[in-house]
Amino acid sequence: MDGPAPDHALDGESRVGSVIALSASTCAIAVFAVALRFWSRAFFSKSFGMDDSCILVAVGPPSLSHTELNSVFYSSIVLYCVALITVRMSFLFFYRRIFPSPTLRKVCMWFIVGNGLWGTASICLNLFNCAPVQGFWDFTIPSKCVPPEVVWYFVSLTMVITDFAILILPLPAIRKLNTSPGRKMVLIGCFSVGFLTCLLSLIRLSSLKTAANKTDPNWDYVDAAMWSVAECNVAVFCACIPTLGPLVTGIKRYSLDSSQSRKLQQAAMEWANRDLHPPRELGATDLESTQRSHATQASEPLTIQSETGRSEKEGR
Template identity: 25%
Template sequence: MNSTLLPEFLNDLPACAAQCFETAMNASSCATTDRWCICTGHSILETALGCYSLSCTPKQNLFSTNYTRAACGIHEESKASLTPALAGSLGMLALIMTCLRMAQRTMMKRSFGWDDGLILMAMACAAILNIMAFPSKCISLLEQAITNKPVQKHGLGTNIWTIPFEDITTQLKLLLIAEIFYMPAEALTQLSFLAFYLRIFPPGNFRYIVYTLAGISICFGISNTLIMIFQCLPVSYFWNSWSGEATGHCIDINTYSWYRAAMQIAMDLSIIALPIYPLSKLALSRRKKTLVLLMFCTGFLITVVSCLRLQSLIRFSKSANISMDNNPAIYWSMVECDVAIVCACMPCLPALLKPLLPACFGSRYYASSDNERTPPVKLERIRRKDEFSVLSTAVSEDALMASRG
């Protein structure tokens, strides 16, 4: 951008943007031939770009912003590779853990339960959520392979003014799909935890609490899914509203995010903390009891991720650069679902690791005192009918009944 190119530059801008840039130039002390002053003396660019957003339509604003920044040679930040990397790594870990859980059931000839079916459904929803990170990335790589041109910026995590208009719409569609499948994935994982509790803990008041939480989780999951689908009316307004050319309205997503996050964190903490007291009463050695409690407490990671996801959603709801700021909303949703599935599948690991680490995952059953040791006949029955071992020790349905002594 120099004295000969400046008129051409202004002619290429929409009239609203050209007027904004000329006004910013007139208010500055930079010469029209001083490219360095114009582009690095932030007052001109900040004034012009701010004026674009106020004086131009959304599409004119994006075009003018991209054209101005490109003329100044400003490097554009990109985090397009972060979401696919997280989706690939954590998504694969969740899938491996789910497969190990199913393998443990099959190899050890243990019956499948509701908790297994629910975690499979949660994994299916999470898989769709993870796949949302890849379509635009794959398109870019395919274009590069065919045309031998630089990869086009189709992916999430790039500044909104650098991508084609149609890709903005596509990204918002992907975001909506991801959020819709996030809701049932989350609820199904919670229900899998609760069904697992019903499997391993004996009847009593504890079960009534589990059933109550399950009912709340079902209602919460269904209502959240419906709210996500119909947060804008018409539904298409969610992905068309950015252009300013569509008509419709949306709920206050900021307020809803706070409400949903508060309920979600309360549910997560309730479900994770629920088994701590009965587990502390198990007739296990102190070392094994500590390991069991630590394994269940890893579920608190889910709550931490939920808080991080809330922060990203609030930032996205206030953002004008939605292509960049919806990236954290996508990847924290994926991370939360994947981490929850991994935590739900952790109890299968000790049974599979027992042959490799017999010292850590031995098969002795402990009683709460020397006078209350489980009879050998009952030990044998427990060993044969061990429904679902947490540490391949005493945490099966029959073993828990025996350990209550």
């Protein structure tokens, strides 16, 4: 099967800058969030779980630096599925870890099993989309393929629906927590950050139509590949945000202790200064008055001399 003729009108254009910028920035955000997560685990909560293991698997985004972008796009689809599956697993294991509700923990386990089965099925659908498999990226060999847009749209739509379900799963449990309304809103806000992933999933979904055309794969696959990388990295970032509570609490406690220490040092210095320079009490005031009177008397001889001279004149 001959490959489609490329669009030579695009020969003078390049999207390397966009690919590098989006991939590098979102990857840096994801790595930074994972580093903060493990710092929080190591020094504050001092415990690790399956949710942390899953996020480590998910943090490796699909690469876009291969010579043949169409074959890399094929592998990136599989890595994309693996990354999002493990991010969901991380969310669900984290729910089971922090929420004591038996019902929620049971529902999370159902989601974990379902997510694993669905993830395996989606990977197989993408891996064996063409027979032979090489027909997906090598258009010069005879092959039979399921229309890729059918598989991509099905997988992406089910991912978006699953993401929404997982993100709203802890909201009833948060409402029942015995804590202040303000703290509940903070928790809801932390978990709601995950809706950014849903937004990027929808953007990626719109880019799949261009990728499915295959007019010029090296050009048409770029949008879908970039948004796949961005979605995976942002999903990792969103999964790390709710786990940073111990880190934030520790930083607040450290800053509070530091401010209190500075206040104590300042108070100690003030007391030391008071010891060196005692306050002006009644006795001190009398002493100063006496010293001033002595100073005045010391300056009076001139007046006395003048009065003496005047008296001597009067006597004469």
